[in-house]
Amino acid sequence: MSSSAQAILTARTQNRAALVGYLPVGYPDVAGSFDALRAITEGSDGTGVDLVEIGAPYSDPVMDGLAIQHAATRALERGVRTADVFRAVEAVTATGTPAVVMTYWNLVEHYGVERYARDLASAGGSGLITPDLTPDDAEPWIAASEQHDLDRIFLIAPSSTDERIALTTRACRGWVYATAVMGVTGARQQTSSAAPDLVARIRAQSDLPVGVGLGVSNGDQAAEIGAYADAVIVGSALVKELIDNERTGSSDLSGLRAVVDDLAAGVRRAR
């Protein structure tokens, strides 16, 4: 079993959902992003996220809302490279927390699918979340991920038909990412009413662990989703802390750690 799925199943043995935290490489800059990634593995008191989702900045992120777009644009302006993604994976996995990479497909295809899989695996990465690659066009990635023992985390949306859910969960390896709402990434005030139904539809067809993301921003929302999902995925709420830091010229990560504390407590009081 891969370490990303293991992290989710370990949380399950503690009768709780795993917490997955997303941050992009290269924001506020490469070194600063490594510090922030390490900080979310720790929180304030050593209890951080269970799994890190490392974002690879891309010039045309169609699944991302304003916060992550902003971070990606800045990261690219400051010269972040694909090699930095693998360095970030090494930095995170060195803390003992497993890491997956969330990347738009062209970055992988351009690097070379087989070469990307090899370098991700040798950096200690557990797999890829691919927001704009579905199983339909994924043949090379399926082969490379099998060869290098990497997880394939495809997305399922509220609009997915049962047929698509079956096709996608069959193609996944490790776990599956359910998007709670129809839309792009970004913190939302209210949790989705579509998510519980979507998770139930996935469970009717598959035993894969199900992570739920999009729009989760605080401990109460994490607790609500953690009651029925295997993992709660949080991104924009963490990125916003870094954007606030950039605006005030601060490199103090205590605000970021506090958000992680709140979320970590949320998944622990869910059930």
Place this chain on the structure above:
Amino acid sequence: MTEPRATHPSGAPLPDKGGHFEEFGGKFVPEALYAALAQLEDAFDAAQQDPDFAAELSRLQRDYAGRPTPITEATRFSEHCGGARMLLKREDLNHTGSHKINNVLGQALLTRRMGKRRVIAETGAGQHGVASATAAALLGLECRVYMGKVDTDRQALNVARMQMLGAEVVAVKAGSQTLKDAMNEAMRDWVTHVDDTHYLIGTVGGPHPFPRIVREFQRIISTESRAQVLEKYGQLPDAVCACIGGGSNAMGIFADFIPDEGVGLYGFEAGGDGVDTGRHAASITAGSLGVLHGARTYVLQDEDGQTVESHSISAGLDYPGVGPEHAWLARTGRATYRPITDTEAMDALMLLTRTEGILPAIESAHAVAGAQKLALELVERPEFRTKPPTILVNISGRGDKDVSTALEWFGIDGSVDRETEEVR
């Protein structure tokens, strides 16, 4: 409607069921959009079998858009083309001023057929935005158009037209603030509002089934012009020329000629300051294989696969990718793609205006410039010594929207010198 298609060497139609033109095309989109793409494909296939749909589209093309558009033989322009017979397909005479209306009417009817009440569109020069806003007004649909901030500035006239038509125009300030960023923003809107919204893509790009659908709605350009040229001149053209950004007007005028092996197909990309300078939008000439906006095609990208900003004086061609079928036509050698610089395009714009009284869009001026260069090459060939070549050029749009850009380019400010009474 019949659908003569491009075919795989095996004889199978293209694209295949997954939207592939061999290695190009596909559906690289968030899963959230799959249901909508499937619904669109079903609606399109059903519409193609439905005589009522064909009749309504045909009525709109005739009574509303003004089709068929004529072919104009450009005899004074021909003198600058080595005497080649230059035939202009006058898509500039369509209602709203460009070929964009062909696709928009078809997709707007599909929108209604799918029971959706809102359309969104991306636009570069504003021609597709204006056409979308027009069709939305005609069919009573809500319309929002995404346009890069750079383009809302350089195409202010079209922004005003869209607003007059009741569309909401959103100036996109992300990234390079041009067509690609407008397309990103439209995709985000669509992911969020897919239940009641159709994304009316304006080019033969994007995820399957858009490249196929837009090709079929633009095919009328070649269906008409092939028959018009045959009837009037008793032969097929030796070459067909079009400008190419995403490639919808080019695919429209190429489509029916693809099986005619004796007809050369030429697409002219935006060469900007020159391909050597790096400031251009020539995705086929200078790009590499990549995935952008849902399809695998030729893309302008850096060493890591990040999209590189394109540059062109023409907002409508200022895009770092190209429709996947054009990539396929280029790779198989069926069509030839060449860059035309800003300077060459603007010279051709002025030449056509002064010799024929036809002010083309700057986009279309790339086709005019390319056709002129091609003509001067062809007339030297032995087979054209006795009988000059016949070249069909798609004038995809009219240039009214570009007058201020042209005045600036040529250093004309439009005012009159009181002493000499000459226009400055």
